[in-house]
Amino acid sequence: MxxxxxxxxxxxxxxxxxxxxxxxxxxxxxxxxxxxxxxxxxxxxxxxxxxxxxxxxxxxxxxxxxxxxxxxxxxxxxxxxxxxxxxxxxxxxxxxxxxxxxxxxxxxxxxxxxxxxxxxxxxxxxxxxxxxxxxxxxxxxxxxxxxxxxxxxxxxxxxxxxxxxxxxxxxxxxxxxxxxxxxxxxxxxxxxxxxxxxxxxxxxxxxxxxxxxxxxxxxxxxxxxxxxxxxxxxxxxxxxxxxxxxxxxxxxxxxxxxxxxxxxxxxxxxxxxxxxxxxxxxxxxxxxEDVDPFEKMKLTLLNAGHTVLGVLGALRGCSTIDEAVHNKDIRAFLKLYMDLEVTPTLSDLDGVDLDKYKETLLHRFGNIYMKDQIDRICSESSAKFPIFVLPTVNAQLTHDKHVDFAALVVAAWAIYSLGKDENQQDLIIKDVMHDALAKQALLAKDNPAVFLELESIFGKLKTSETFVNAFTKAYKAISENGIEHSVISWNKSALKHG
Structure with a gap:
């Protein structure tokens, strides 16, 4: 023109x-x-x-x-x-x-x-x-x-x-x-x-x-x-x-x-x-009259789903959300996370077809024309994890239920906070708590559970032996074997144990 x-x-x-x-x-x-x-x-x-x-x-x-x-x-x-x-x-x-x-x-x-x-x-x-x-x-x-x-x-x-x-x-x-x-x-x-x-x-x-x-x-x-x-x-x-x-x-x-x-x-x-x-x-x-069930569903499935794809995709070297969700192993991981860990916390939803909603989310995340940048999704994660992911963790822990998938996502975030993806490329991290996250991430290389000591984010989660153990196991798996191998391993383990 x-x-x-x-x-x-x-x-x-x-x-x-x-x-x-x-x-x-x-x-x-x-x-x-x-x-x-x-x-x-x-x-x-x-x-x-x-x-x-x-x-x-x-x-x-x-x-x-x-x-x-x-x-x-x-x-x-x-x-x-x-x-x-x-x-x-x-x-x-x-x-x-x-x-x-x-x-x-x-x-x-x-x-x-x-x-x-x-x-x-x-x-x-x-x-x-x-x-x-x-x-x-x-x-x-x-x-x-x-x-x-x-x-x-x-x-x-x-x-x-x-x-x-x-x-x-x-x-x-x-x-x-x-x-x-x-x-x-x-x-x-x-x-x-x-x-x-x-x-x-x-x-x-x-x-x-x-x-x-x-x-x-x-x-x-x-x-x-x-x-x-x-x-x-x-x-x-x-x-x-x-x-x-x-x-x-x-x-x-x-x-x-x-x-x-x-x-x-x-x-x-x-x-x-x-x-x-x-x-x-x-x-x-x-x-x-009451928006709570709709909010809970959206925050713990859509917003948390974005966070899962963002953190795992960033470590894998993906640049957009659609790229991450079209990785078949990450996609399977997200689906298992939503089914095994989030859905049990949403039992108070009446008249909502959760299976349909979750399937719709995968299609929305996979819109190849959106090119939603992973940098955007991962920005200010210190404010997002307590709202999108940790309520699911705490609800599951209260009932002694599955938290392994969420633990791997938090462990991936700890490694992400070191500032490099698995190809040793610099990650663009935009977070008001960037310095504190980087400091704890460095300390976590020797003792992974130290990352959970950021109380303004994790509250009292460091006192949960179940979560600390799951987080430490996930951290070591990613550190030793990489994100893709770890995701595949978590998927297989979940499917094996039903």
């Missing part, structure tokens, strides 16, 4: 000649939602549902004001600002075809580090009825060992001293709620992160902070703020330069940061909203 059309509001009519675009009048859409964390997942999920609703409904009160919270978010903020909140969603179908549409539901963008008060005032605005969050598992400032809010975090200490120029979500929410209290404006805070009981955790961590920062605010929050739990599901890999160039070349549109995702999407939400909500159920979301 010689001439590319820049994606923005001014050019939308021209862009619409080449690709599906919003047909609603964006100038009449008012932001009723503030969303913190405007990365790929939000734009493939909540913003996608909301865009559909704006197409289908005459109610224009539910646009989104996207907030970039961190210094790191400068690029996405600048991109969306220049594009008037518009971006292209590229759905990679299982047959390789691409479904592309421009999403228009983000009608405002704010950059918190540049103007903290502007963000606080927006969150406190009477127009805003819901504040939604995708701040990642690590963003909730939760210590796995103490099960408490981490007040030792330097950024939390900073927020307590700098009330109107905070750095964390807790500082922003506290001040916004203080303003809302003064005007008696109820609100809903809705987590969209991959955490079991995400709304409950958001409330507990926020209230811990408020108790120290603004204790007089606590009764008002209890009475006027709701925190519905939700289960969110759509595989959304990082956008690659190839994705951008392919979109630009095939459509003639200059979109600096499109989002790619799979066709599958699911959103299950507890219907607890204090100040009204969009009718997301009309565009595919499901409102329920």
């Amino acid at each position: 010689e001439h590319l059309i820049k994606l923005n509001q001014k050019n939308l009519a021209e862009v619409a000649k080449n690709i599906s675009c919003p047909t609603y009048d964006r100038s009449k859409v008012k932001a009723g939602i503030v969303h913190v964390g405007i990365g790929g997942f939000h734009r493939a999920h909540e913003a996608f549902y909301t865009d559909q609703l704006l197409h289908d409904s005459g109610n224009k009160d539910w646009g989104i004001c996207g907030v970039a919270l961190l210094d790191f978010d400068t690029k996405i903020y600048n991109t969306l600002k220049e594009q008037d909140g518009l971006y292209t969603l590229v759905i990679k179908e299982l047959d390789g075809t691409l479904t592309r549409r421009v999403i228009g539901s983000i009608v405002e963008c704010l950059y918190a580090p540049e103007n903290p008060m502007q963000v606080i005032e927006k969150m406190a605005s009477p127009d805003i009825k819901i504040i939604t969050l995708t701040i990642t598992e690590g963003g909730y400032n939760y210590n796995e060992a103490t099960e408490a809010f981490d007040f030792d975090n330097p950024q939390i200490q900073y927020d307590l001293e700098h009330t109107y120029a905070p750095k964390t979500i807790f500082g922003y929410l506290t001040q916004a709620l203080k303003h809302r209290q003064q005007n008696d404006l109820a609100v809903t805070i809705q987590s969209c992160d991959n955490i079991k009981g995400n709304g409950d955790l958001a409330k507990r961590m926020l209230m811990s902070y408020v108790e120290k920062a603004e204790p007089e605010l606590m009764p008002w929050i209890e009475a006027n703020v709701s925190f519905p739990n939700s289960m969110v599901d759509r595989i959304t890999p990082a956008t690659s330069p190839v994705d951008i160039s392919n979109l630009n070349a095939s459509t003639g549109i200059d979109d600096a940061w499109p989002v790619v995702c799979e066709p599958f999407h699911q959103w299950v939400i507890e219907d607890e909203f204090k100040a009204g909500r969009p009718a997301w159920e009309t565009v595919g979301a499901r409102f329920v």
Whole structure:
């Protein structure tokens, strides 16, 4: 293409000649939602549902004001600002075809580090009825060992001293709620992160902070703020330069940061909203009284499945998730892990066909067009293991049941944390606990169980003789025989013993 059309509001009519675009009048859409964390997942999920609703409904009160919270978010903020909140969603179908549409539901963008008060005032605005969050598992400032809010975090200490120029979500929410209290404006805070009981955790961590920062605010929050739990599901890999160039070349549109995702999407939400909500159920979301069974299923099967494929695949030298799941031995290992260790913990699921769900996951993981990078899946594993994998371990240990597969995955992570794959190629490790992980991984070469002494991740797991033995056996097997031989050995042993 010689001439590319820049994606923005001014050019939308021209862009619409080449690709599906919003047909609603964006100038009449008012932001009723503030969303913190405007990365790929939000734009493939909540913003996608909301865009559909704006197409289908005459109610224009539910646009989104996207907030970039961190210094790191400068690029996405600048991109969306220049594009008037518009971006292209590229759905990679299982047959390789691409479904592309421009999403228009983000009608405002704010950059918190540049103007903290502007963000606080927006969150406190009477127009805003819901504040939604995708701040990642690590963003909730939760210590796995103490099960408490981490007040030792330097950024939390900073927020307590700098009330109107905070750095964390807790500082922003506290001040916004203080303003809302003064005007008696109820609100809903809705987590969209991959955490079991995400709304409950958001409330507990926020209230811990408020108790120290603004204790007089606590009764008002209890009475006027709701925190519905939700289960969110759509595989959304990082956008690659190839994705951008392919979109630009095939459509003639200059979109600096499109989002790619799979066709599958699911959103299950507890219907607890204090100040009204969009009718997301009309565009595919499901409102329920109790989201817990859905969350548990998704976190321990899909998210944990990703972690299994990521860690084992990384050591084997794979670069993408589909490459790992198409390794027949790793695929068989994952299936046995889900069947033998996860499924027994999900016995409280009524009306869900688990076998069908697990089979669907293998197809989703195997989408060869997604190219979901293993580096992305393994990033911040210190926050993911306690949420995705360890609940299964602890549940199985409580009933003296099988933990050998999970133990091998944790052992593989310990070896992964040394920073090299089996071909002695450097691994790209992105983790806030990188230094601590590397230190324990080195010590574990002489005594594997030392890795389990990271209490903020593993809690009291080091006191379980059953798990320590299983972990040590797995660590030695991988160290001596390699990941593939170990995986095959574990598979054969499980099948042999039924």
